[in-house]
Amino acid sequence: MSSEEYKLLDTIASPRELKKLSAEELRLYCDELRRYIIDECSVNPGHLASSLGAVELAAALHYVFETPEDKIVWDVGHQTYAHKIITGRREAFRTKRRLDGISGFPRMSESEYDAFGGGHASVSISAAFGMAKAAELRSEKRQVVAVIGDGSMTGGLAFEGLNNAGASKRTNLLVILNDNNMAIDQATGALKNYLLKISTSVHYNRFKQRLWGVLSHTPWLLRLCQKAGNAVKQGLLNKSNLFESLNFRYFGPVDGHNLKELVRTLRALRDIEGPKLLHVMTVKGKGYLPAEHNQSVWHAPGCFNPDTGERISAPADAARYQDVFGETLLELARRDARVVGVTPAMPTGCSMNILLREMPERCFDVGIAEGHAVTFSAGLAAAGMVPFCNIYSTFMQRAYDNVIHDVAIQGLPVVMCLDRGGLVGEDGVTHHGVFDMAAFGAVPGLTVGAPMNEPELRNMMYTALQAGAPFMIRYPRGCGEGLPWRGVPFEALPVGRGRRLRDGRDVALVTVGTVGNAAARAAERAAVQGIGAAHYDLRWVKPLDEALLDEVGRKFRRVITVEDGCLRGGVGEAVAAYFNARGYGAHVTSLGIGDAWVEHGTPAQLYTLCGYDEEAIFRALTQA
Ligand SMILES: Cc1ncc(C[n+]2csc(CCOP(=O)(O)OP(=O)(O)O)c2C)c(N)n1
Numbered sequence: 194m195s196s197e198e199y200k201l202l203d204t205i206a207s208p209r210e211l212k213k214l215s216a217e218e219l220r221l222y223c224d225e226l227r228r229y230i231i232d233e234c235s236v237n238p239g240h241l242a243s244s245l246g247a248v249e250l251a252a253a254l255h256y257v258f259e260t261p262e263d264k265i266v267w268d269v270g271h272q273t274y275a276h277k278i279i280t281g282r283r284e285a286f287r288t289k290r291r292l293d294g295i296s297g298f299p300r301m302s303e304s305e306y307d308a309f310g311g312g313h314a315s316v317s318i319s320a321a322f323g324m325a326k327a328a329e330l331r332s333e334k335r336q337v338v339a340v341i342g343d344g345s346m347t348g349g350l351a352f353e354g355l356n357n358a359g360a361s362k363r364t365n366l367l368v369i370l371n372d373n374n375m376a377i378d379q380a381t382g383a384l385k386n387y388l389l390k391i392s393t394s395v396h397y398n399r400f401k402q403r404l405w406g407v408l409s410h411t412p413w414l415l416r417l418c419q420k421a422g423n424a425v426k427q428g429l430l431n432k433s434n435l436f437e438s439l440n441f442r443y444f445g446p447v448d449g450h451n452l453k454e455l456v457r458t459l460r461a462l463r464d465i466e467g468p469k470l471l472h473v474m475t476v477k478g479k480g481y482l483p484a485e486h487n488q489s490v491w492h493a494p495g496c497f498n499p500d501t502g503e504r505i506s507a508p509a510d511a512a513r514y515q516d517v518f519g520e521t522l523l524e525l526a527r528r529d530a531r532v533v534g535v536t537p538a539m540p541t542g543c544s545m546n547i548l549l550r551e552m553p554e555r556c557f558d559v560g561i562a563e564g565h566a567v568t569f570s571a572g573l574a575a576a577g578m579v580p581f582c583n584i585y586s587t588f589m590q591r592a593y594d595n596v597i598h599d600v601a602i603q604g605l606p607v608v609m610c611l612d613r614g615g616l617v618g619e620d621g622v623t624h625h626g627v628f629d630m631a632a633f634g635a636v637p638g639l640t641v642g643a644p645m646n647e648p649e650l651r652n653m654m655y656t657a658l659q660a661g662a663p664f665m666i667r668y669p670r671g672c673g674e675g676l677p678w679r680g681v682p683f684e685a686l687p688v689g690r691g692r693r694l695r696d697g698r699d700v701a702l703v704t705v706g707t708v709g710n711a712a713a714r715a716a717e718r719a720a721v722q723g724i725g726a727a728h729y730d731l732r733w734v735k736p737l738d739e740a741l742l743d744e745v746g747r748k749f750r751r752v753i754t755v756e757d758g759c760l761r762g763g764v765g766e767a768v769a770a771y772f773n774a775r776g777y778g779a780h781v782t783s784l785g786i787g788d789a790w791v792e793h794g795t796p797a798q799l800y801t802l803c804g805y806d807e808e809a810i811f812r813a814l815t816q817a
């Protein structure tokens with residue numbers, strides 16, 4: 194697409210200018226926005242389908258509301274590409290998710306139009322309600338809007354927000370439920386069925402459309418429509434409205450791609466006080482057929498040819514860790530009837546869809562509900578099952594108390610698999626899984642393992658199944674080392690026992706997890722320079738292998754620890770504390786993530802920045 198074809202995009206650089214467009218021009222502007230997002234994402238990938246589905250919504254919101262004084266809080270924030278471009282970041286959009294470029298998510302530090310940061314789901318209603326309450330307390334006349342997807346609405350936090358806000362009659366809060374019947378995978382659960390029922394009731398919708406067409410041009414008439422519509426709906430569906438029951442005025446559903454309808458409705462809603470919810474129906478991937486037809490794949494498709502829809506990916510010479518997990522889980526489930534899978538809305542992301550396809554009755558996608566996923570797993574375990582509950586490390590932060598209170602204190606045999614442990618790359622600061630080892634290393638009775646490669650992940654899962662106790666396994670995003678694992682006979686690993694991978698006299702490397710592979714290469718290179726580095730793989734964050742540490746402490750004056758996580762409370766700190774307690778005089782240098790936020794970039798760039806890539810380990814080994 195040549196820049197000439199972006200006539201409106203070229204001239205509109207702010208919401209103020211957007212407001213000058215006529216209704217027809219606004220439509221054309223949205224078409225250009227959509228094309229620009231597709232073109233840019235084809236070469237600089239990101240969250241495409243959700244953003245395509247929210248183009249009209251973003252444009253209508255900035256067209257109607259007085260941003261940045263009025264606040265828009267985007268839930269998760271992966272649907273905000275149109276919002277970013279409208280709010281003056283068209284050129285910067287080319288740098289999104291790249292090192293030193295703009296974030297793929299809203300960031301308060303990035304723009305005054307990003308009213309609240311995002312990345313994790315279900316926060317928008319609570320945050321927006323807080324802002325609305327503050328405005329009320331300070332007598333500021335301002336609109337606060339939370340835009341939340343149907344997937345994110347399944348999170349408990351969203352309901353906590355609704356429950357709290359619904360009791361505050363005068364607080365000006367508009368929740369927009371962006372309903373596309375999808376999370377990353379198919380939406381699941383009772384809420385999905387409820388929303389489907391509301392949005393597909395043919396009689397109600399026909400009635401409502403006629404009524405709104407005639408009456409919905411002014412707020413008081415809109416309120417009348419809402420009352421009449423909801424009464425009719427209640428009759429037709431034989432159910433009261435969930436949101437109305439929580440004291441939200443419910444409006445909709447409206448077509449989220451019909452700009453005229455959206456603008457008209459938002460204008461009318463602007464003047465209605467109190468908590469209100471607008472139900473907007475959208476299509477994930479709207480306007481790009483490949484994405485509309487395979488919404489899950491196009492959630493974050495990587496690079497692609499915009500003309501043909503062909504996805505472009507570099508050939509991989511090793512399996513992804515998530516697939517090692519997914520295939521192994523199925524294998525274990527085939528062997529042992531107690532094995533079940535639990536995922537909070539990430540069956541494709543963690544490859545539990547492999548189990549889901551073959552044994553749907555033993556695989557549970559519980560919605561975007563990490564806390565529930567862990568406690569539900571604890572319940573399953575208490576009743577004799579062995580749940581493998583897979584949660585991305587960063588999202589597991591949501592379930593810290595569930596792990597402690599429901600699993601660990603009760604000693605229940607839940608196997609918690611933390612995918613995306615360590616730096617994840619382009620998703621950036623909200624998504625790096627860097628706190629897990631420090632956080633969960635502190636929990637008594639919990640075994641925490643970090644495999645170094647594919648066969649170890651597989652064997653750790655096998656070991657966990659037999660453990661009969663709380664067990665956690667953390668492994669990174671991306672591909673393994675290319676070692677054979679498929680079909681290789683299972684081997685139980687001794688819990689709490691690491692291994693010496695290499696002998697050496699000068700310095701000891703102590704690593705945990707997959708960073709051990711870069712460390713092994715660095716040790717190899719150091720040997721060429723005449724430096725003998727011994728290499729120990731701890732394998733377990735908890736319990737620490739004290740016998741191994743005794744060997745290291747007795748033999749070496751210099752020890753370098755490497756971990757793909759935060760140093761505060763991490764493995765290096767634990768090793769140093771152990772040496773101290775035992776009176777070993779070794780000098781410990783710990784490589785890992787310091788006390789600072791790590792932004793977005795490729796994983797390789799970030800390892801370098803954080804100082805624990807192969808080169809940095811090599812430097813540490815060869816420094817006098
Ligand atoms: C707490 C948390 N868990 C999981 C995720 C991963 N995640 C990102 S987007 C998404 C689906 C969101 O669905 P929805 O809100 O309906 O947005 P849509 O993509 O359909 O527009 C999930 C599960 C997350 N970001 N945060």
Ligand SMILES: CC(=O)[C@@H](O)[C@H](O)COP(=O)(O)O
Nearest residue numbers: 269271312493542613620670
């Ligand atoms: C928005 C969000 O939280 C997810 O889409 C996340 O970006 C998935 O990351 P992976 O690509 O690692 O599955």
Ligand SMILES: [Mg+2]
Nearest residue numbers: 342343344375
């Ligand atoms: Mg959705």
